[in-house]
Amino acid sequence: MEKIIFMQTNYEKQEEKAKQDNSSIIISDSVFRKFFIEVYSITIFTLRFFKEVLKPPYEFNELMKQSFLIGYKSLPLIVITGFIIGLVLTIQTRPTLAKFGAESWLPAMVAVSIIREIGPVITALIFAGKVGSGIGAELASMNVTEQIDAMQVSDTNPFKYLVVTRVVSATLILPLLVIFADAVGLLGSYVGVNIKGNVSAYFYFSQVFQSLEFADLFPAIIKTFFFGFAIGLIGSYKGYNSNKGTEGVGKAANSAVVFASLMVFLIDMIAVQITSLLQN
Amino acid sequence: MIENGTSIKIENDNKQNGTVIVEMQHLKKSFGNNHVLRDINLVVHKGENLVILGQSGTGKSVLIKCIVGLVEIDEGKLMIFGQDVSELKNKELVKIYKKIGFLFQSGALYDSMSVRENLEFPLRRQMRSMKKKEMDVLIKEALEDVGLEEAIDLSPSELSGGMRKRLGLARTLILKPEIMLYDEPTTGLDPITSKEISNLIMEVQKKYNTSSIIITHDIECTKLTANRIIVIKDGVCAAEGSYEDLEKSSDPWIRSFFE
Ligand SMILES: Nc1ncnc2c1ncn2[C@@H]1O[C@H](COP(=O)(O)OP(=O)(O)OP(=O)(O)O)[C@@H](O)[C@H]1O
Ligand SMILES: [Mg+2]
Numbered sequence: 001m002e003k004i005i006f007m008q009t010n011y012e013k014q015e016e017k018a019k020q021d022n023s024s025i026i027i028s029d030s031v032f033r034k035f036f037i038e039v040y041s042i043t044i045f046t047l048r049f050f051k052e053v054l055k056p057p058y059e060f061n062e063l064m065k066q067s068f069l070i071g072y073k074s075l076p077l078i079v080i081t082g083f084i085i086g087l088v089l090t091i092q093t094r095p096t097l098a099k100f101g102a103e104s105w106l107p108a109m110v111a112v113s114i115i116r117e118i119g120p121v122i123t124a125l126i127f128a129g130k131v132g133s134g135i136g137a138e139l140a141s142m143n144v145t146e147q148i149d150a151m152q153v154s155d156t157n158p159f160k161y162l163v164v165t166r167v168v169s170a171t172l173i174l175p176l177l178v179i180f181a182d183a184v185g186l187l188g189s190y191v192g193v194n195i196k197g198n199v200s201a202y203f204y205f206s207q208v209f210q211s212l213e214f215a216d217l218f219p220a221i222i223k224t225f226f227f228g229f230a231i232g233l234i235g236s237y238k239g240y241n242s243n244k245g246t247e248g249v250g251k252a253a254n255s256a257v258v259f260a261s262l263m264v265f266l267i268d269m270i271a272v273q274i275t276s277l278l279q280n
Numbered sequence: 281m282i283e284n285g286t287s288i289k290i291e292n293d294n295k296q297n298g299t300v301i302v303e304m305q306h307l308k309k310s311f312g313n314n315h316v317l318r319d320i321n322l323v324v325h326k327g328e329n330l331v332i333l334g335q336s337g338t339g340k341s342v343l344i345k346c347i348v349g350l351v352e353i354d355e356g357k358l359m360i361f362g363q364d365v366s367e368l369k370n371k372e373l374v375k376i377y378k379k380i381g382f383l384f385q386s387g388a389l390y391d392s393m394s395v396r397e398n399l400e401f402p403l404r405r406q407m408r409s410m411k412k413k414e415m416d417v418l419i420k421e422a423l424e425d426v427g428l429e430e431a432i433d434l435s436p437s438e439l440s441g442g443m444r445k446r447l448g449l450a451r452t453l454i455l456k457p458e459i460m461l462y463d464e465p466t467t468g469l470d471p472i473t474s475k476e477i478s479n480l481i482m483e484v485q486k487k488y489n490t491s492s493i494i495i496t497h498d499i500e501c502t503k504l505t506a507n508r509i510i511v512i513k514d515g516v517c518a519a520e521g522s523y524e525d526l527e528k529s530s531d532p533w534i535r536s537f538f539e
Contacts, residue, residue, distance in 0.1 A: 145388055146384040146385065146386050146388040150382070150388035154405045154406060155374055155405050
């Protein structure tokens, strides 16, 4: 009996609410509002970054420490995936090229795809998964356990000490990692070429370097700075502004990866448009 | 016995008349529609332990975070060492904050640093010209104060709850603050460890003559440490007095804290 009464009142309440304002419109309205609030606060966060990155004192020690940690943590994963991608790509591309009797193009073809596109994007995605989520989780847990407050009480600007150092490290380290991944990817490709057939390393790499132009390498590396910046910034934003609560930590890590990966593709798309415009 | 009683009474009276260290007048703070602090008036005297009681979520943590500027005040006046905080420049504020120690509710230990680095951090940050040797002396002293000498090279994740509280305490004490703000120093500890922490608080008060605000739900800790108690309800100070006064209060709600 009691249960039914409770349900009734609950239902009445809902009905009342629906009468007061057209609830379906309210839902989409609040989603939109949430989206714009998010965009707005990320913009503010980014502007704050640029304001604080230039202002002394610089947290140089922390920057070095973070750069080391970020690079060191993701290096093994990037080396392994880079090698496998190079290897697999070569094995997969061979039959297609063989159909056209263009097998001799294999090294050049794979090298261009790795260096222009696959190296930077795959490395950035791994970086987003490893470092972006790591920054998100770390800052979120520091937020929950009041470590950020404690820093502020210790006369330390936590935004500078935590956010600026991590974003700068991510921006500078990702391009290095991409160069690493490219190199290992080419090595993997060399192994792939040699699975069927016998090509000397000298011949392979001279063919690769002949096919590569400055116009392949330069824009591909430039865009990785933007990838690194976006990943560092989004990880920091999600962690720094997380909800106070343990569930906030997981949420921050998760949404940092999702959002950062999305940004990587978005930036990639824009970068490709710009380079093709410039080359014409 | 009687003599003892009177001497304690006199000491308390002295504190009542002593210099005012922290003073709040009509302090207000809201988060959106959540009016947390509505009208807070309180004073803390030199060398006094003021205990704040109140239900969970009444804004006790917010109250002491106002003192160190972690939370901005909406309205009202906050005076520290007789100076109105709102009228001070950043540099002067930093000087004042240097004299305030804050023990966070969750300890706020830096997980990525060892015990030693945790203690070094406030020194490096707030005493920028200090030499490494001086730091080591202070770190050793702070760890001795709380009985954690052996843990110096451990990381915070390897410490027990009680040790974490003590490390948090050591980290705030290392700068020899004149004001100590304790946010639930004994919560989550067993009665024996709680008592140890309460005794530590008393020792700190005696050794450095600090003025303290202690937020707690622990009635044993209150009994041990309080010179004066304020009860907060609905964003205002609902009651004020000594432990004995409030224990015998005519208001059953206030008495319920002491059961
Ligand atoms: N930064 C903040 N933003 C928004 N609301 C906040 C913030 N900090 C605290 N509050 C709100 O202020 C109220 C009081 O919080 P506070 O942490 O001070 O409670 P408390 O008295 O310390 O409780 P407890 O005994 O559980 O620690 C809560 O409703 C909380 O949601
Ligand atoms: Mg609290």
